[in-house]
Amino acid sequence: MTPSRAFGFLLARGRGRLFLSRSLDLLPSQGLFYTHGKLVAQSSKHYSGFSRELDPWKCCFTPSYLGVIEGLKALVTVNFSVLHHRPFSSASTSTKRNPYFSTVSLDDVRHFVDILGHKSVIQDEDRLLAANIDWMRKYKGSSQLLLLPKNTEEVSKILQYCNTRCLAVVPQGGNTGLVGGSVPVYDEVIINLSSMDKNISFDKVNGILICEAGCILENLNSFLANEGYIMPLDLGAKGSCQIGGNVSTNAGGLHFIRYGSLHGNILGLEVILADGTILDMLTTLRKDNTGYDLKHIFIGSEGTLGIITKVAVLTPCKPSSTNVAFLACNDYLSCQKLLAEAKRDLGEAISAFEFMDCSSVEMALTHIEGVRNPLPTSLYNFYVLIETAGTDESYDRTKLEALLVRSMEMGLISDGVIAQDLNQASSFWQIREGVSEATGKAGAVYKYDLSLPVEMLYSVVEEIRTRLGNAAKVLGFGHLGDGNLHLNILSANYDSKILAQIEPFVYEWTAQHRGSISAEHGLGLMKAEKIHYSKSAENVNLMVSIKKLLDPKGILNPYKVLPQSLLQN
Amino acid sequence: MKILVAVKRVVDYAVKIRVKPNKSGVETSNVKMSMNPFCEIALEEALRIRENGVASEVVAVSVGPAQCTETLRTALAMGADRAIHVDVGPTTVYPLSVAKILRAIAEAEQPGLLILGKQAIDDDCNQTGQMVAGLLKWSQGTFASKVEHSQVSQEDLDLLPVGGTLPDKDIFGIIIQVLLDKEKQIATVEREVDGGLETICVDLPAVITTDLRLNQPRYATLPNIMKAKSKIIKKIPLEELNVDLRSDFEVVQVTEPPKRKAGMILSTVDELIDKLKNEAHVL
Numbered sequence: 020m021t022p023s024r025a026f027g028f029l030l031a032r033g034r035g036r037l038f039l040s041r042s043l044d045l046l047p048s049q050g051l052f053y054t055h056g057k058l059v060a061q062s063s064k065h066y067s068g069f070s071r072e073l074d075p076w077k078c079c080f081t082p083s084y085l086g087v088i089e090g091l092k093a094l095v096t097v098n099f100s101v102l103h104h105r106p107f108s109s110a111s112t113s114t115k116r117n118p119y120f121s122t123v124s125l126d127d128v129r130h131f132v133d134i135l136g137h138k139s140v141i142q143d144e145d146r147l148l149a150a151n152i153d154w155m156r157k158y159k160g161s162s163q164l165l166l167l168p169k170n171t172e173e174v175s176k177i178l179q180y181c182n183t184r185c186l187a188v189v190p191q192g193g194n195t196g197l198v199g200g201s202v203p204v205y206d207e208v209i210i211n212l213s214s215m216d217k218n219i220s221f222d223k224v225n226g227i228l229i230c231e232a233g234c235i236l237e238n239l240n241s242f243l244a245n246e247g248y249i250m251p252l253d254l255g256a257k258g259s260c261q262i263g264g265n266v267s268t269n270a271g272g273l274h275f276i277r278y279g280s281l282h283g284n285i286l287g288l289e290v291i292l293a294d295g296t297i298l299d300m301l302t303t304l305r306k307d308n309t310g311y312d313l314k315h316i317f318i319g320s321e322g323t324l325g326i327i328t329k330v331a332v333l334t335p336c337k338p339s340s341t342n343v344a345f346l347a348c349n350d351y352l353s354c355q356k357l358l359a360e361a362k363r364d365l366g367e368a369i370s371a372f373e374f375m376d377c378s379s380v381e382m383a384l385t386h387i388e389g390v391r392n393p394l395p396t397s398l399y400n401f402y403v404l405i406e407t408a409g410t411d412e413s414y415d416r417t418k419l420e421a422l423l424v425r426s427m428e429m430g431l432i433s434d435g436v437i438a439q440d441l442n443q444a445s446s447f448w449q450i451r452e453g454v455s456e457a458t459g460k461a462g463a464v465y466k467y468d469l470s471l472p473v474e475m476l477y478s479v480v481e482e483i484r485t486r487l488g489n490a491a492k493v494l495g496f497g498h499l500g501d502g503n504l505h506l507n508i509l510s511a512n513y514d515s516k517i518l519a520q521i522e523p524f525v526y527e528w529t530a531q532h533r534g535s536i537s538a539e540h541g542l543g544l545m546k547a548e549k550i551h552y553s554k555s556a557e558n559v560n561l562m563v564s565i566k567k568l569l570d571p572k573g574i575l576n577p578y579k580v581l582p583q584s585l586l587q588n
Numbered sequence: 589m590k591i592l593v594a595v596k597r598v599v600d601y602a603v604k605i606r607v608k609p610n611k612s613g614v615e616t617s618n619v620k621m622s623m624n625p626f627c628e629i630a631l632e633e634a635l636r637i638r639e640n641g642v643a644s645e646v647v648a649v650s651v652g653p654a655q656c657t658e659t660l661r662t663a664l665a666m667g668a669d670r671a672i673h674v675d676v677g678p679t680t681v682y683p684l685s686v687a688k689i690l691r692a693i694a695e696a697e698q699p700g701l702l703i704l705g706k707q708a709i710d711d712d713c714n715q716t717g718q719m720v721a722g723l724l725k726w727s728q729g730t731f732a733s734k735v736e737h738s739q740v741s742q743e744d745l746d747l748l749p750v751g752g753t754l755p756d757k758d759i760f761g762i763i764i765q766v767l768l769d770k771e772k773q774i775a776t777v778e779r780e781v782d783g784g785l786e787t788i789c790v791d792l793p794a795v796i797t798t799d800l801r802l803n804q805p806r807y808a809t810l811p812n813i814m815k816a817k818s819k820i821i822k823k824i825p826l827e828e829l830n831v832d833l834r835s836d837f838e839v840v841q842v843t844e845p846p847k848r849k850a851g852m853i854l855s856t857v858d859e860l861i862d863k864l865k866n867e868a869h870v871l
Contacts, residue, residue: 339618393807424814436807439662440622441602
């Protein structure tokens with residue numbers, strides 16, 4: 020019996036099980052539970068553990084077993100009060116920590132302090148904890164080192180060093196990702212770009228903004244608003260998400276239908292490769308057909324091919340007039356027809372087309388404060404939010420009203436309201452943006468982000484509803500204009516039985532209809548092994564070759580995006 | 589009974605305003621304009637009184653440039669029955685002129701209630717309602733946070749001693765004596781004043797100006813927007829009303845308030861004393 024197995028055996032017989040990750044290779048096949056109590060991770064660098072027991076209990080490690088494990092504390096007191104059962108999915112994947120990666124040593128820390136200065140090298144537990152957990156509180160890593168570089172040269176030096184030392188790194192921005200791509204899986208060094216938040220330049224004539232990757236999206240929007248421009252993307256997380264992360268994940272957002280993908284709006288990037296090479300592609304030219312356009316490889320690569328440090332964005336003019344309408348439809352078919360009518364009648368003025376089903380709106384109204392139902396007279400099955408943006412308010416308003424009046428006469432809309440001032444408009448948006456926020460408050464949530472043909476978009480919601488019955492609440496909402504469904508399944512607790520009903524059914528269904536299992540959220544850790552549902556083997560193999568070319572040691576954001584089996588060599 | 593509601597078209601509440609470079613006023617071109625929020629509350633109150641069956645018609649009136657018709661369309665979409673637009677062109681009109689115009693309209697329309705917002709968010713004057721009540725010699729209930737309209741029934745009137753007060757458990761504070769004229773009706777207005785809440789009874793016809801907590805205005809739903817297209821907006825030219833728009837004062841300059849300086853973090857008490865003495869001049 021190996022020491023680790025013996026240890027596991029002893030623990031299992033105790034009044035509860037202490038799960039240890041890393042050094043012992045004692046990875047549970049099921050999720051670990053994090054409860055709102057004191058974490059077991061003491062100052063020991065080599066383990067972090069969680070207890071599954073509901074009762075407060077004390078766990079003592081006898082010295083003989085301690086001898087096996089380097090640096091464990093002798094006595095661990097754990098006190099728990101369970102508010103939620105939340106498995107940290109980081110350890111629930113079958114990936115083991117790659118033994119090829121080194122662990123951070125004191126020399127490494129000293130080296131980083133030399134490069135960055137004391138203030139930018141963080142080993143403080145509280146700040147590490149915040150950086151180790153993702154926004155949904157679903158993924159938790161155990162990094163012991165957080166670095167805050169202030170400029171490109173520092174990032175380059177960090178990566179150069181990590182590459183020679185074979186230290187895995189995780190590039191991190193606002194940490195608002197929904198697939199666990201922004202937090203470490205094990206003890207990867209976190210390189211957080213929040214300190215790189217300068218606006219470098221703004222071309223007022225063409226609306227081309229150059230800024231560092233750590234700039235928060237909302238701040239960029241405020242800056243641009245003063246100049247009469249806006250960012251081409253807008254998402255619910257804009258108060259925290261950073262442009263570098265948006266580009267790395269090729270974020271879509273609410274105005275995708277109007278301004279298109281970041282592939283079209285990003286004119287240039289500055290990227291640091293795995294070995295520290297600074298790749299300067301920071302052009303502000305609209306047209307440049309000299310050679311292969313490399314920046315597109317990095318847009319959407321989720322930090323696995325390079326760390327983005329500067330971005331050149333083409334910003335559209337701020338529309339002087341926006342009109343928002345909140346509409347109710349009786350069935351999904353009407354929503355589809357309304358989309359077709361809207362695209363035809365509103366033409367270039369349309370800037371958002373979102374849909375929510377009845378349960379999503381109920382969720383937002385219940386959990387978000389200060390939000391009231393614009394159509395309180397009855398509960399409808401589907402709600403649609405249409406926004407137009409243009410330069411002439413009355414012209415757009417007339418178009419919108421004409422569209423809505425006709426749609427009402429055709430029976431596509433049962434009822435609706437048009438916002439009469441900016442406050443009403445933002446309250447409609449609050450409902451739509453609040454749905455995601457509200458799901459986090461309801462307990463456990465399983466989020467899926469699918470791209471499907473518009474006719475099939477809602478069918479998957481209905482199928483999942485039938486499969487789960489009363490066990491969970493299913494919400495469907497999303498960017499109908501882009502064919503992007505956000506499927507959220509809410510239950511009181513995380514439950515593997517519910518998960519088994521959802522996955523792999525949802526992925527198989529999507530693959531069957533030639534959809535994408537990740538429309539805009541990315542693969543991250545959550546869908547790292549699932550790429551084959553949406554991409555053929557040849558595609559994936561070529562991706563693996565590119566990854567190995569740009570990052571031969573595989574230190575950039577490991578265990579994510581591409582299947583581990585293909586990357587091991 | 590008819591209710592007349594005066595609405596004003598102002599810069600939208602959520603817009604960040606800027607002063608024009610020549611300091612003559614606030615930038616209003618290319619800026620989103622909507623109905624004054626207090627006027628929305630006034631209109632909502634009028635609609636509720638009509639829905640309670642006490643009034644028969646709600647008429648919206650606006651004094652301003654040609655684009656006021658958009659604001660009046662919103663009023664009609666919210667549920668007003670018809671609208672009146674007094675076009676004064678691009679000149680700014682000040683409260684006294686507006687009050688004179690409203691007096692003329694009220695004398696023509698003979699409403700039982702004239703409801704306005706307590707102030708406009710662009711000039712914050714808070715004068716029009718009080719001025720028009722003075723000009724019309726009507727009673728006024730300003731800063732209304734609750735309005736109840738009661739009809740004195742024949743029985744109650746018969747029971748009242750001459751010059752007596754109406755026993756009503758809801759009324760507290762000052763009660764104005766009710767005249768025994770059987771046609772007269774009263775409105776009970778709860779006002780937000782500096783000292784708290786004051787409840788008064790006012791004879792009708794009366795002017796009421798609405799405060800923020802009176803109600804939450806409804807959204808303009810599509811069916812109502814459609815109906816509003818067929819409702820009339822009557823244009824009354826200024827000449828017909830015999831009102832002199834000449835203002836008694838002239839705006840000389842409009843400037844932004846001085847920008848707040850960022851705070852400083854000091855490291856010692858000595859530094860603090862030094863700054864208080866030499867920079868802030870308070871010691």
